[in-house]
Amino acid sequence: MKRLLPVLPLLACVIGVQLLCSATDTLYYLTQMTMSAYYSLLIIALCVLMGYAGQISLGHAGFFAIGGYISAALTTHSLIPYGDNGLVKFLDSSGMLLSGQSLYGEELLVVSPGVACVVAVFTAAVIAVFIGIPVLKLKGHYLAMATLGFGIIIYRVVLAVEYFGEADGLSEVPAFPLFAGLSVSGNFVDRVQNYYIAWGVLLLGMILLLNLIDSRVGRGLRGVHGSEEAADAMGVNTSRYKLQTFVLSAVFAAVAGVFLTHYNGGIGTSEAGVMKSVRYVAIVAVGGMANLWGALLMGVVLNFLSLRGVFGSYDDAVFGLILIGIMLFAPNGILSISVRYHLLRLLGKNKQDDGKEA
Amino acid sequence: MKKFATKILMAVVAVSLFAGPAMAETIKVGAILAATGPASFLGGPEARTLEMLVEEVNANGGINGNKIELILKDSAASPEKAISFAKQLIEEDKVLAIIGPSTSGETMKIKNIAEQARTPLLSCGAAEVIVNPVASYVFKTPQKDSYAVKKIFMEMNKMGISKIAVLAGNTGFGKAGKGQLLKIAPEFGIDVVEVEVYDKKSNDLSAVVAKIKANKDVQAVINWSIVPAQAIVPKNMRQAGWDVPLFQSHGFGNIKYVEAAGAAAEGIIFPAGRLLIADTLPADNPQKGVLTNYIKNYEAKFNEPASTFGGHAYDAFAILMAAIAEAGNDRDKVRTAIENMKNFAGTGGVFNFSKEDHNGLDIDAFQMMTVKDGKFVAYEK
């Protein structure tokens, strides 16, 4: 439970940022803060996979894209032409469909966002299981290449399949109504509530992961990372822990994909690209492989800067430089141990148990 | 005496207060272009064109004495960046209007944002869905691809061609073109017997050329693409000893692709804006002055040949400036000014906007062209 204490100051920060932006009339910063929060959701999960379970994934943009694309496709492709189909009728009568009008007056009958979200995340989880079982038996370069290959296949599929909009991707994705009048949408008026939705989801994810790494599973995972053989010999079911973490991180990525797609009102092929996956790995590396807080901080900061166009035409170059610089000079992440140590001591915790080289 | 001085002082203050707004102000214009990344062959020339034009306008004293400030954002063809930048430009920088994005996919993502925020958007994307259905604040400057398709099919009818193969690149441009080709072909009694989509990074297409060549029905090939790979198709066709007519799209409108295809480019037939044959236009052509001027300035400044892609950005900028000159620094008035603009000669053609048509170009904006001795010339038969 001690691990959860830093969540409170974070919550205070989140509220503080919003109040500050409101006070200074700069609420527009929240747009990129919201987007960064969703990307960070993927990044913290990847951090657990890479830093704690020791498994690299160069294909996590693929899971993000599975989530985003499936929910976007289901909520935008009108089912009116298939209105006589038995399945469509059944779905309609059980309230899983949504009828309405597009912005330009066209009649629509689509799957409701809630159902689409469940389908999307479930699909990502199933694919993660099927991919994870064989892939996680591999190590080192083979693992990197296999996950990269998975990412490329997803990219190829969304680029080639008409249902996913080919090169144009999907647009005009409707808002995602949650509960109590909240809804995920990019409308200018909904900005503040969306900021809180995004950060709420991120905080929930963070709490879940912090609990996980402190649990039996987490200790087992760190064993896997330290020495898989030793952990195996101690009776830790290593392959099962690895798979569970892999699937969990895929689910996080898919959830991030679903929410961000509804927030942006669309998704394009760039979300599935190899560069995106590399970028996520870079951010985890910068934050320090086995450092959830570092990954969260870097995820928010770097995505925020990138989405605001601070790096201009040098966006990719900056990420390349960061990658090399960090890996050469500070393989444990930018929040190197001493700073972290002091920070943790300030927060009333001085155990140093996860500062090992990734 | 004291009273008099106070009165004068008040008068001065009042005058300066009134004069303030009328004096030079800076008008902010946003641009979201794919200057780097996978669509940089579009965004690169577009971004350079805009930089050049802003310099020119400001050196000439601006529009009605107001300086133009261009805020250029490089989206690298990522829709999520385009979305973020669009919101940023609209609310934070409070730009008057946005030029771009370069691709149709990005434009479709921010179409609703511009509409919601009542900010004029002048897209350089090709696909027709950008302006159909019409969104009142969204315009586009590249010619409609359906007109290019019709122009090609009209030529085919004349040549007696009825069975064709279609190749397309897997970009937004290729996708939209392929859709129009398949949709419009029956109207002209043309039968599409083979369809293939190739990757934008393809570097050899001899296998797929062999495949469609094996279909003896094919009388002509249409290659609809905007990427460098479109220079590879003609090479692979000619190397395979296949000499059926090859038609390409207006995406071929860059002399670099002709240079890349070399001898294989000879005889390719394609529709394009008149930018490519500006020097051979008669003096009374309304576009002549605009075109020669743009080409001269661009080539002098950047030491590379001007392309129709840069021309799309030129048109967007020129239209916007004309609207600002008429309507001032007001989003709604500028939008209305653009919608009512008639007979505006740009690089892509003569624009006639209306409430229903936010592209403003008709089929005559296209001219059939061919390649002869490594140069673009008007196609006549």
Add this chain to the structure above:
Amino acid sequence: MTSELFIQYLLAGITYGSIYAIVAIGFNIIYNATGIINFAQGEFVMFGGMISISLLQFMPLPIAIALAVILTMLIGALIEICFIRWLKGPSVLRLIIITIGISILSREVAVHIWGESIRSLPYFVGNEITSIPVFGARISPQVLWVVAVSALMVVALGIFFKTTSVGREMRACASNRKAATLCGINTANMVTLSFILSAGMGALAGCVMSPITYSQYDMGTGLAIKGFTVAILGGLGSAGGAVAAGLLLGVIEAFSVSVVPLAFQDAIAITILLIILFIRPQGLFGSKEASALKEF
């Protein structure tokens, strides 16, 4: 399928295949000496093509190509010395990430030097429409150049590793680095040498294929992925395996056009790779015992 079409597909496959094979051999050279998969291998090919095209304005073609190869070798050496040499016992994950970073940086450097447009060397013989008949099919003479240069490189490399003392020392490093160090071989220099060699091979490939495929700043990534696929298919570290696997993948891709839409062509190669990784990670032609000895 007519015999003419069959041969045309086969020839197209051999063209792709030779290119993949050269890139894969570049991977193997470095992998053998260091245990690193150099994700920036494709960028060597790009640099070779781009530099030779720039040099062509000042000198005749053969000299431009030779100079481009030498310059790219220098780049290779620089990369190794700056980014790899001084790391003490780095983990595999760290090396993967570093080479990915180098690949991204090289691409960015290239786009800011040469811009986004495509360039190409002229055809060595004839021009864009010259073709020679082969059993009823037709191919460009440049294809023969690509195949011949690839074959020559494989043979030359074999001779180098078998007969020269430096080559033997490199092989010693490849099979057991510790033992090689104990025998007085300077393993650090051998690693640099492996980067130089593989950069040179990549650059030469980049020059020969440039007339066919064009050169562009971002051509490296796609090639690297294909080359990597082939290297693993053939068994990491095996040059002969790389040639066989390269040709196999090229031919499969060419023939796949007749059954699967072209848009999925890349996905096919990757799917094959994944299947191979899952059922036979030592590669089609590698032996299980040998791969068990490798470090990962």
